[in-house]
Amino acid sequence: MNLTPEQLYAEGRLEEAAAGCRQRLLSGPTSPAALHLLGVILCRRKEFDEGLPLLERSTQLAPTLPDYRVNYGLALNEAQRWADSEPVLRSVLVDVCDHPLALLNLGNSLHGQGRSQEAIPLYRRALQLHPGYNDARVNLAVALKALGESQEAHSLLQSVFGTEPQHAQALFEQARLLADQKRYDEAEQLLRRLISIDPAHHQAMYCLGIVLSDQGKWAEACEVYAQVVRSRPDLPEGYQAMAVMLRYCNRITESIVALEKAIALRPDFILALQSYGSVLTEAGRIEEGIEVWRRSLSINPNQRDVRSNVAYTLSMVDGVTRADLWREHRDWAEHHVSQTLPDTPQRRVRASANERIRIGYISPDFRLHSVCYFFIPLIQNHDRNRFEVFCYSDVGNPDGTTAEIRRLSDHWRDVRGEKAAEVYKQVREDRIDVLIDLAGHTMANRMELFGLKPAPIQASWLGYPETTGLPTVDYKIADGVVFPIEEDGLYTSEKVLRLPNGYHCYLAPPGCPKIEPLPALRNGFITFGSFSSLAKLTPATVGLWSEVLKRVPGSRLLLKARQLEDLTIRDRYVSMFAACGIPRTRLQVEVAIAETTKHLEFYKEIDIALDTYPYNGTTTLCEGLWMGVVPVTLKGPTPASRVGASLLEQLGLNDWVAEAPGGFVEIAHRFSDDLKLLSELRAGMRQRMSKSTLGDPVRFAREFEAGIVSM
Secondary structure (H helix, E strand, O other): OOOOHHHHHHOOOHHHHHHHHHHHHHHOOOOHHHHHHHHHHHHHOOOHHHHHHHHHHHHHHOOOOHHHHHHHHHHHHHOOOHHHHHHHHHHHHHHOOOOHHHHHHHHHHHHHOOOHHHHHHHHHHHHHHOOOOHHHHHHHHHHHHHOOOHHHHHHHHHHHHHHOOOOHHHHHHHHHHHHHOOOHHHHHHHHHHHHHHOOOOHHHHHHHHHHHHHOOOHHHHHHHHHHHHHHOOOOHHHHHHHHHHHHHOOOHHHHHHHHHHHHHHOOOOHHHHHHHHHHHHHOOOHHHHHHHHHHHHHHOOOOHHHHHHHHHHHHHOOOOOHHHHHHHHHHHHHHHOOOOOOOOOOOOOOOOOOOOEEEEEEEOOOOOOOOHHHHHHHHHHOOOOOEEEEEEEOOOOOOHHHHHHHHHOOEEEEOOOOOHHHHHHHHHHOOOOEEEEOOOOOOOOOHHHHHHOOOOEEEEEOOOOOOOOOOOOOEEEEOOOOOOHHHOOOOOOOEEEEOOOOOOOOOOOOOOOOOOOOOHHHHOOOEEEEOOOHHHOOHHHHHHHHHHHHHOOOOEEEEEEHHHHOHHHHHHHHHHHHHOOOOHHHEEEEEOOOOHHHHHHHHHHOOEEEOOOOOOOOHHHHHHHHOOOOEEEEOOOOHHHOHHHHHHHHOOOHHHEEOOHHHHHHHHHHHHOOHHHHHHHHHHHHHHHHOOOOOOHHHHHHHHHHHHHHO
16 A cells, blocks of 8 residues: 555655655645645755755745644754744734744744743743643753753653653753763763664763763773764764764874864864864974965954964964964954943042052963962962952862862853853953953953953953953053063054063972982983974974984983873974984873872972974973973074073073074083083072062062052
């Protein structure tokens, strides 16, 4: 017996049903039923470009059938065309005021447009009409959660399980709610239960991957996403999510491969392009990464974070000029800083000279992060009779360092996840006199907020060497080495506030190992070393270091970086040195160690550190100095290439600063020949640091505060 398309559809035989509809349309191209059913099937397969016009045409041919319009509105929602679905579904309710599916889907349309408050009465009405309508109950819970009503949302979802313990969407939304509350074990249990019920529930797998990732279980999350791509190799989102976890596991080459598959499946996949650029730069393929980000911006120019990535990473490119960097940072401001700002706050008139200056610091790095090695010495020693300290924290996963900074601040504001307008309001309410950014254009920055000008005086310090490019940032806190006075007005949007004795003060982590004797004394040869990120090891840096090794016969180079755990990347760098005439036998390659004390112990194997170029080290140089290891640095034309010179000038070690590549090689050679001097410097370095602003936090704090007052 031949089955009709409708019967085939009811049995789940969608391909045959679609073929039957197409056959029927050959003889009757205006058949509303055939057009409608074929449209429904195509939209179920996410083929919206073909399916939606068929559904629209069917509603025009059969305007008296409300279910046709309901299905059309539902399909528009599935395509996330929320604004288009709203009038379609409202038209149904004009004809049938209590149509339950129309109420539900109009609620979904409004919620999808960010109008959850308007959606809630529609869901409640659907439940009044049909108290057992659990789909409406789940969607009501989702809308309430979006409005911060988590307790009622939780109760609604629990009530679903009383009648439908395996309701997939209820299980999923309850797991998400638990994950938001960091009740990860319960969320994981629910998601695994849902996946056992429906192994093809990819949303549940994604959410499980996030839950595992948030707990630091990256390898497990990798396996979850691997299951997704095994079952759905056509799904670019699966490859992208897996790539992020692979990157966290230092499986960088595999991450690159996964992202290339995602982009091959969807060339305009913005999220994958963002990740691809980041992973390429992490692998040391800087210019390729920048090119990928520019490609992403050509698709969507409104990506603030991606444009920040370009501006920041450009400082690592060999041969980049100040003009190049200035143009890129100015471009960010032109795209993302409004020409019409909210009312700029006026400088607050303090009631008396004794009233404290309200100073605010904002950062995503108030955690175990290199920024805090330099920020904590300042906040510990701020004069609380003169300054009232506010910290605005954007930290995703707080830790012990977060707790310490919170303890040291007078006022703590957790602004993680808040929109710029909300933080703007908070800063204004706090009546901040000076707001200082510690991130610049690095990850999770708040440049959008600084573009709104929430404080009368705004400054950039510490976490970013370059200009912000924002006309709303008044000062760049630095020194005369990184920002020479003769360049004023050329390449910065800010006025440069130059601290007299350097703009860094380093606090060594607790439990530092003692300084060991010079390793050359026991080895019989010089060991050079670098623990910098491979993103800074440009071809120019590899070539420069290779010349040093050639100039110092028998010397070795110790490299330690997280990315070197990836054997493909390790082999690439070994090959780069080989191409410069340095065999593998002269390289010691180590992976990074998370535990701080063990990491610092590696400095006992190094006689002389080699700084990267054109992006100098900061924390790695200070760590090395604290362990008695002095770096050779090359001073260049950009702020990032002058940080090493700034740090060494603070210590009176200017003779370790080269002005040209040849000078870098000669300095390394000269000091490698003087083991007595190296030993003396090594033994006395901590005392030398303590006598400079780099290691004297009280003196540094007074100089920093004098600079703030001068603003």
